[in-house]
Amino acid sequence: PSRLRNMHCFPNSSSSISCSWSFPDSQWDSYTVEVRQQDSWELVYALRLARDSTLLNLENLQPHRRYSVAVRVASAGLSSPAVEENVVTMIDRPPPTTIRVNERAVRITPSTIFFKFNCSWFNDVNGAVRFFTVIVAESNDNEVLQPEQLHPLPSFQDYRTNSSVRAYQTGYFPSGCAQEQGMGAGRVFEVNLGAGLDRLGGPCDSEEDHDNDHNSDLYHFCDGPLKPKTAYRISVRAFTQLFDEDHREFPQPLYTDTFLSLPIRTQAGEATLYTPLPLTLTI
Template sequence: MVYLNGTETNYNHAFIHYLTVPPTSTNFTGLVQGMNYYASVIAHSGNNSQESDIVSVRTYPAPVHEFQCFQNSSENIYCNWSLPIGVITDLFLRVFEGSSPLQNISISNENLYFIIRYPWGDQFSGLQSSTTTNTTFTTIERLKPNTIYTVIIVAIAGSLQSQTIESTAKTFVTAPPAILEPVKIDSVPNAVTPSSLTLTFNCSWFATTNGDLKYYTVIVKESAETTTEKPENKWPLSKYSDYKSGTTAVYQVDDRVYPAECKSPSSILPVTVGTGATNGGFDDGALKSNTKYRFSFRAYTYIPGTRSVRAGKQALFAETFFSLPISTLVASPDSGVLAGTAIGAMLGGVVLTAAGFFLYKKLK
C-alpha cells in the first residue's frame, strides 16, 4: 500500500492512473512528399522503456509540373510534363471528349509499365519501350479529327493522389468524309442557256465532322458518258483555259466560299456554272452551246496558301460522283442573220410564185 495525500491507495491503481494522462500529439515538418514513413512512440520510466506499435504513414505526393497537351495529328494529341519533386509510384491520366470519359492511362514510375483502358472494354498494356508513352510524355491515340479533348493527370504515391492538373488540345481537321454513293445533281428548270447552267447543290452531301467546310468548287467534264466515276483525286485540277485550248475535257471553276446557307444541312441552293467570273487564278468561263456536260461538287476543309504549298501541304477535300450528262441550249442565230435569212426566204418565195404564174400562163 502507498499513501497519496494521506489516503491509503492501492499501488497498481495509482500507477495506472498515472499512465492515463491526456494524450499528446506532435507535427513533423520537412518531410519528402509522397514518401512512406514509419513512426512509433517509446515511453520511458526510470530504467524501463516500452515501444508502441509501429505505424506506416505516407505524405501526399506533389502534382506534376508544366503539364501541356498539343495538336499532333487528326487522330492523336501529344502531352508532356515534368515529374514532381518527391516520391511517386504511378501517374494516372484520364481523357475526356466533352464530359464523356474516353481513356484511362496508368503509367508506372518504377518499372515503366503502362495500361490503357477504354470505356467500351478494350485494354492495352506493355512496357514503355516505344516513344509513344513515357513517365514524362505520352501520345494519346484513337481520337477523332477536329475534336477538343480534355486530359487530367494526377501523381500517385501508394493509395494517395496529388492535386489534379488539366490541359486541353484539339485534333487537326482532315478531309470531309468521302461520299460513297452518287448524288442527284440536276439543272434548275428555266435557268439553262447556251453558255451556262444552274445546278442544284444539296448541303446534306458534305458533313462537317472532320472540320468546318471552308470552300467549294464545281468540276466540269465535257462528256455524254453515263459511267459512275469521281474526278481525279488531286488538287488543283486543270483550269478553264486548258479546256478552252482543247488540252483537257475536265476542269475546275473558281474556288468559292462555302455557302453560309449550309448551316442548315437540308438546304438546297442554286449554283450557276459558266458565269465568266475569275477567282483565285481559276475561271468560270462560258460553256459551249448544245453540249453535254457532267458535274461534280468538291468541298474543302483546307486549301493551302502559296507558302503552305511550298511546305508540302495538300488541300483537304471530298467530292461527289459526276452527274449524268446535262446539256446546254442550242444557240439562237443573231438578229441580223435571222433577218437576212427571213428576207431571202421571202424573196425566193416570190420568185417561185412569179415563175409558176408565167408557166401557168404559157401552158394555157
C-alpha cells in the same frame, strides 16, 4: 504525392494528340491518365504509365474534337490532384457525301448549266467548310465516280486550249457555311455554270497577264462558256482547309467531292469558237 509539373498537350494531327510533363517534386510510383471527349464526357482512354514516363501519345481520336486529358501522380496507393489540359484535334477533310447534282433539276442553254446546291450537302463534323469550287468533266459516262483526286485541277483555259484535258475547275468562292448561330447551314448557292459568274472566277474573255506563272497564280480560274450539244458531269468540291490567314494556299488542302452528276447535255446552238490562246500552260 504532389502534382506533376509543366504539363502541355498539343495536337499532332486530326486523330492524335501528345502530352508532355516534368517529374513531380515528391516521391511517386506511376501515373494514371484519363482522357475524355468534352462534348459527351465519354471516357476515351484510362491508362497507367510507368514511373519514368514524361510523354504520352494518344491515337485514334476524332477530328476537330475537344479532349480533356487528366494526369494524376500515384504513390503508395494514393493519388495527387489531377493536372488537366484541354486540346482540340486538327480539322480533317469533310466526310464523304453521297449527294450529287441532280441532272433532272438543272436548266440548260447551249453554253450554260444552271443548278443549285447548299451547305447541308457537306457535314461539318470534321471542321467547317470554308470554300467551294465547281468541277466540270466532259463525259458521257454513267458510272458513279468522283472527280480525279488532284488539286488543283486544270482551268477552263487549259480545257479550251488542250484537247487532252477533259475536266477542269472554276475559281474558289467562300462558303459562308460556318456563320455564327447556324445561319449559314441552309445557305443555297445558285450556279449558272458557263455564264462568266464572278463567284466562279468571272468571264474568260478578258485579257490576261500572260506573264503570270499559272502554277502559283490561284486567280487564273474563270468560268467560260460550255460547248453546245456536249455532255458534262458536274461535282462540287468542298474545302475545310484551303488558304491560310495571309491567303496563301496550303500545300495539301483538305477537301471532299460530291459524286459526279449523270451526264447533262447542253442544248444545240451556235458553236462557240475554242480558239487556242497564246498561253504557255503546264498541266
